[in-house]
Each structure stands twice: as C-alpha cells, then as structure tokens.
Amino acid sequence: MPPGDWVPGGFPLGTWLRNQRTNCQAGMLAPERVRELRKLGVVWSHQDHAFEEGLVAARNWAAEHGHFLPPAAAVWDGYPVGTWAKNLRTAARLADARGTVGGRAPPTARSWTGCRRSGGTRWMRSIRAGRRSGMPDGSAACASCRTA
Structure with missing residues (x-):
C-alpha cells in the first residue's frame, strides 16, 4: 500500500x-521529535x-546448520533466508564486476560471493574448516584469498 493511502481516521499518516x-x-527534525x-x-x-530482518534470520539459520550456505528455497521462521542470501550474493557479484557499491569499492563482496580462485561453495567450506581448526576468521583456510 503506498504511503499516501495510509489514512486512518482521515489523517494522512503515511504521508x-x-x-x-x-x-x-x-x-531538519528536532532531536526531541526524533527521540x-x-x-x-x-x-x-x-x-x-x-x-x-534478513540478518537475524541468517544468523539463526547459520547457528542451526553450522554454516551459511542455504539453498535458495531455505526459509527460517517464515523468512526466505535462501532468497535473501541469493539476492545479496548477486548484488555483491554485480557490484564487484562494476568495481563499486554506491560509488565506492565493495569491501565485503568476496565474503558474500566467495573466492574467485576456488569457487564460492568450496571457499565457504574452507572457511568452515579453518574455523574448526581454531582460526576464528578462517583466514588460514584459503591462502589465495589473503593475497587479493
């Protein structure tokens, strides 16, 4: 429903x-009004x-499954976490191809799309293996990523 249509009691609340x-x-809004x-x-x-909302669902899904590589159809507590992840990875991949996100370099594009040298799924598995071996950020798992 467009904001202009939110008119409870005749007051244009959406607008x-x-x-x-x-x-x-x-x-231009006074701090007390913001509060x-x-x-x-x-x-x-x-x-x-x-x-x-997606991040909360993603964290819960990852906590349950031990990783965050959900299939596209994955749903967590009614939230389409698989679609959310797929859309973010696609956006990061497109931004990485353009070299920008909102006019600046994408600092986290690789974390969403995976290492180009080893492939996204294999990269995610190597990060999990690195974490299991005691490396909290999984940095030792994929040496080629550290040089990029």
Whole structure:
C-alpha cells in the first residue's frame, strides 16, 4: 500500500511519516521529535529494516546448520533466508564486476560471493574448516584469498 493511502481516521499518516523521514534525513527534525518517533518504533529506512530482518534470520539459520550456505528455497521462521542470501550474493557479484557499491569499492563482496580462485561453495567450506581448526576468521583456510 503506498504511503499516501495510509489514512486512518482521515489523517494522512503515511504521508506524514514519509515527511518525518525526509526531514530527519535532511537534519531538519528536532532531536526531541526524533527521540519521540524512535520510542514509537518508527522505521527510518525500509532497506535497513529489511536487511536487519534478513540478518537475524541468517544468523539463526547459520547457528542451526553450522554454516551459511542455504539453498535458495531455505526459509527460517517464515523468512526466505535462501532468497535473501541469493539476492545479496548477486548484488555483491554485480557490484564487484562494476568495481563499486554506491560509488565506492565493495569491501565485503568476496565474503558474500566467495573466492574467485576456488569457487564460492568450496571457499565457504574452507572457511568452515579453518574455523574448526581454531582460526576464528578462517583466514588460514584459503591462502589465495589473503593475497587479493
């Protein structure tokens, strides 16, 4: 439903919320108003909120399975964690091909897409093996990644 259609009791709530978000991003919303809206649980960025929801599901899925390489159809607690991961990997791969994410180099693209030299699935398995061997970041698992 578009924000302009949120009109409970005749008040254009969706439009008002959009204006509050815009004013906050522009630095034009008083700090006390920002605090009041935060107390209400206002979502300031839908993209950030969606990412955080996916991240929670991903962490829980990984804790249960011991890795984060879900099949595309994987669902955790009703959240399509496999689709979320696939979309992030695709976005990182495309950004890596362009060499930028939002105008800057993608610092985490390899962590999402896997090492180009060894392949994504094999790379993920080597990271898990490195973690099992006592390397918390798995850095010893794929020496070719450390030189890139």
